[in-house]
Amino acid sequence: MFRRSAQLLTRRMLRPLPQHTRRRRAFLGIGLAAGGGGTAFIAYSTLHRQRSTKPAPDSLPPPLPALLPQPTDTAPKPRTLLGRLLAGTRVALRLLTLLAYFAPLILAYYPLHWTGHASAWYALLRRQLSRAGPAFVKLAQWAGTRRDIFPQALCAELSRLHDHNAPHPSAYSRAMVAHALGRPLGSEDQWHDVPEGVGAVAQVHRMCLGDREVAVKVLHPGVAQMIARDLLIIEAAAQVLHVLVPGARWLSLPDEAAHFAQMMRAQTDLRVEAQNLIRFADNFARGGRAGVRFPRPFEGSAAEGAEAVLVESFCDALPLQAFMLETGHTAFDRALGALGLDAFLHMLIADNFVHADLHPGNILVELNPPPSESPLDRFVEDFYDMSPFTHRVLGSQGAQQQQLPQQPPPSRQEAHTHVRQILRDHAQGRITRTERDQQVRRYCEQLYLQGFTPSLVLIDCGLATQLDRASRRNFIDLFSAVCTFDGRRAGHLMVERCREPSRVLDADVFVLRIQDVILRVRDTSLRLSRMSFAEVFGPVLAAVRAHHVRLAPEFVNVVLAMFVLEGVGRALDPDTDVLSAALPLLRRWVAEEAPLGEAKAVGWQSALKVWLYVELREYVGRIREWGYDDYAFFGPFAPFITADSSVS
Numbered sequence: 001m002f003r004r005s006a007q008l009l010t011r012r013m014l015r016p017l018p019q020h021t022r023r024r025r026a027f028l029g030i031g032l033a034a035g036g037g038g039t040a041f042i043a044y045s046t047l048h049r050q051r052s053t054k055p056a057p058d059s060l061p062p063p064l065p066a067l068l069p070q071p072t073d074t075a076p077k078p079r080t081l082l083g084r085l086l087a088g089t090r091v092a093l094r095l096l097t098l099l100a101y102f103a104p105l106i107l108a109y110y111p112l113h114w115t116g117h118a119s120a121w122y123a124l125l126r127r128q129l130s131r132a133g134p135a136f137v138k139l140a141q142w143a144g145t146r147r148d149i150f151p152q153a154l155c156a157e158l159s160r161l162h163d164h165n166a167p168h169p170s171a172y173s174r175a176m177v178a179h180a181l182g183r184p185l186g187s188e189d190q191w192h193d194v195p196e197g198v199g200a201v202a203q204v205h206r207m208c209l210g211d212r213e214v215a216v217k218v219l220h221p222g223v224a225q226m227i228a229r230d231l232l233i234i235e236a237a238a239q240v241l242h243v244l245v246p247g248a249r250w251l252s253l254p255d256e257a258a259h260f261a262q263m264m265r266a267q268t269d270l271r272v273e274a275q276n277l278i279r280f281a282d283n284f285a286r287g288g289r290a291g292v293r294f295p296r297p298f299e300g301s302a303a304e305g306a307e308a309v310l311v312e313s314f315c316d317a318l319p320l321q322a323f324m325l326e327t328g329h330t331a332f333d334r335a336l337g338a339l340g341l342d343a344f345l346h347m348l349i350a351d352n353f354v355h356a357d358l359h360p361g362n363i364l365v366e367l368n369p370p371p372s373e374s375p376l377d378r379f380v381e382d383f384y385d386m387s388p389f390t391h392r393v394l395g396s397q398g399a400q401q402q403q404l405p406q407q408p409p410p411s412r413q414e415a416h417t418h419v420r421q422i423l424r425d426h427a428q429g430r431i432t433r434t435e436r437d438q439q440v441r442r443y444c445e446q447l448y449l450q451g452f453t454p455s456l457v458l459i460d461c462g463l464a465t466q467l468d469r470a471s472r473r474n475f476i477d478l479f480s481a482v483c484t485f486d487g488r489r490a491g492h493l494m495v496e497r498c499r500e501p502s503r504v505l506d507a508d509v510f511v512l513r514i515q516d517v518i519l520r521v522r523d524t525s526l527r528l529s530r531m532s533f534a535e536v537f538g539p540v541l542a543a544v545r546a547h548h549v550r551l552a553p554e555f556v557n558v559v560l561a562m563f564v565l566e567g568v569g570r571a572l573d574p575d576t577d578v579l580s581a582a583l584p585l586l587r588r589w590v591a592e593e594a595p596l597g598e599a600k601a602v603g604w605q606s607a608l609k610v611w612l613y614v615e616l617r618e619y620v621g622r623i624r625e626w627g628y629d630d631y632a633f634f635g636p637f638a639p640f641i642t643a644d645s646s647v648s
Contacts, residue, residue, distance in 0.1 A: 317364035331448035337573035370451025487515025
């Protein structure tokens with residue numbers, strides 16, 4: 001039954017879905033002319049001529065797994081004159097609607113800025129962008145991360161913008177899935193009308209195919225067409241600003257708009273997410289990295305005509321937010337932090353393929369029961385005292401609880417159901433947030449003592465970042481400068497390798513500012529409890545913006561992912577040392593990829609230097625803050641210091 005359903009699903013997905021004719025590039029000029037936008041028409045004509053030039057065959061990316069769709073080849077174009085006129089008219093009407101949204105912003109800009117109320121204008125901008133539709137919501141969220149381009153206050157305001165998405169009718173999702181299957185859905189499919197999640201462009205439902213439970217992601221009705229129209233308008237507006245505002249030309253707004261359009265098109269083509277899921281899963285399987293997995297798309301999900309429906313394996317897991325307590329930590333926090341950091345560093349360093357939307361909502365946690373006890377396990381329990389390690393994780397109270405008689409461990413499903421019930425009680429107001437945190441903490445301690453271990457499931461992989469060969473070489477050279485703590489050389493490399501070195505202002509001052517940041521990194525080793533990524537990259541991005549040093553968008557995406565990683569890591573384990581965790585991977589990467597750049601000159605010796613520095617500073621720091629638990633850390637290398645010596 002399942003095999004037959006999967007075959008039908010694949011066969012139907014290969015057929016293009018019926019849809020209204022999309023509005024495309026050259027016809028934006030007609031719509032803008034109808035609306036009185038002559039200047040925008042001229043700018044857009046230039047944009048269209050640039051896009052109509054195809055790259056040489058040897059420069060085309062491989063078709064699978066593709067990081068981003070090729071919109072010039074995948075989107076149907078209006079074929080008749082009437083279709084073109086209708087497409088242009090719809091774009092013009094959409095443009096007039098957007099002008100109604102943003103006209104108050106234009107009128108209020110100078111009065112609010114002249115009177116020193118720029119923050120009020122930023123707040124108004126955020127509200128209007130949230131009303132303009134999913135493309136502008138994503139645009140605001142993206143702009144909030146580009147601290148290398150926009151003012152700090154504006155980025156802070158836009159970063160507050162979150163998706164408040166209403167689900168589309170379940171009947172629409174059922175119809176789309178039935179069309180893909182080639183048959184109506186019946187009771188045996190166990191369709192769940194209430195969506196598991198709702199995003200800006202799609203929502204997810206649960207159902208069964210045969211004897212397997214699956215997750216079905218369905219695009220919102222009409223969202224692809226609306227975003228396509230909005231992207232045309234955004235790109236044309238970027239061209240106009242680039243021509244009319246000479247002082248903003250260093251930003252290269254058309255390039256940034258094109259990069260943003262690529263990201264949004266990836267969001268509206270679920271084949272891209274299917275390809276990314278396959279690539280992530282293969283990368284992690286090839287590296288033998290246990291503890292992190294991805295949903296597996298079903299065959300046919302990456303095929304032509306499957307851009308509106310994605311069928312993937314269903315992951316019965318808990319949201320990461322359940323473990324991010326307001327006060328205190330759970331027994332699994334340290335392991336979760338280590339798994340997340342290791343997964344991110346492997347994606348960044350070993351795979352050069354990074355999940356670019358890795359916020360807590362896209363990270364799920366599985367609680368895995370212990371395997372059956374082996375004779376070796378019983379030998380360890382009988383002859384070794386593990387209480388110091390239990391004391392280190394759970395404290396004295398948890399260590400005492402370990403001596404109590406243990407109940408048979410629950411199954412994974414039972415453990416997940418218990419945690420979900422706690423979260424449901426809090427959501428329905430039956431318990432307070434403090435009580436919720438206490439119950440989650442106590443239950444996690446019980447599971448930890450029974451041998452449960454956590455693992456991660458990473459979802460929503462539509463956005464991914466990959467450095468090209470030039471950017472990868474620049475990253476290696478920059479890392480070699482960081483390894484030697486040579487901030488001056490790092491600053492010079494950023495100036496020399498940026499997109500437009502001739503537009504950089506006061507390069508010497510920029511180099512000094514970067515040198516100051518590198519010295520601070522040396523003093524903290526990127527320990528989250530002592531320095532945040534914002535304290536490291538905030539001054540760097542501020543200097544980049546002030547001195548007009550244009551960074552590649554891929555670099556900024558990686559920095560954004562690191563900001564998000566920091567927030568998760570700080571909530572789970574603030575003692576995480578990012579540089580110590582990254583150093584083994586970076587050392588291996590430098591050895592393998594050194595011929596790409598100047599890293600060959602410094603080689604593994606620089607990485608070894610940083611490693612020795614980090615380990616020595618860690619040893620001295622532990623001695624300075626000596627406590628009982630540090631015996632477990634030092635082992636036979638423990639210094640001759642009593643446990644009470646740290647008390648003055």
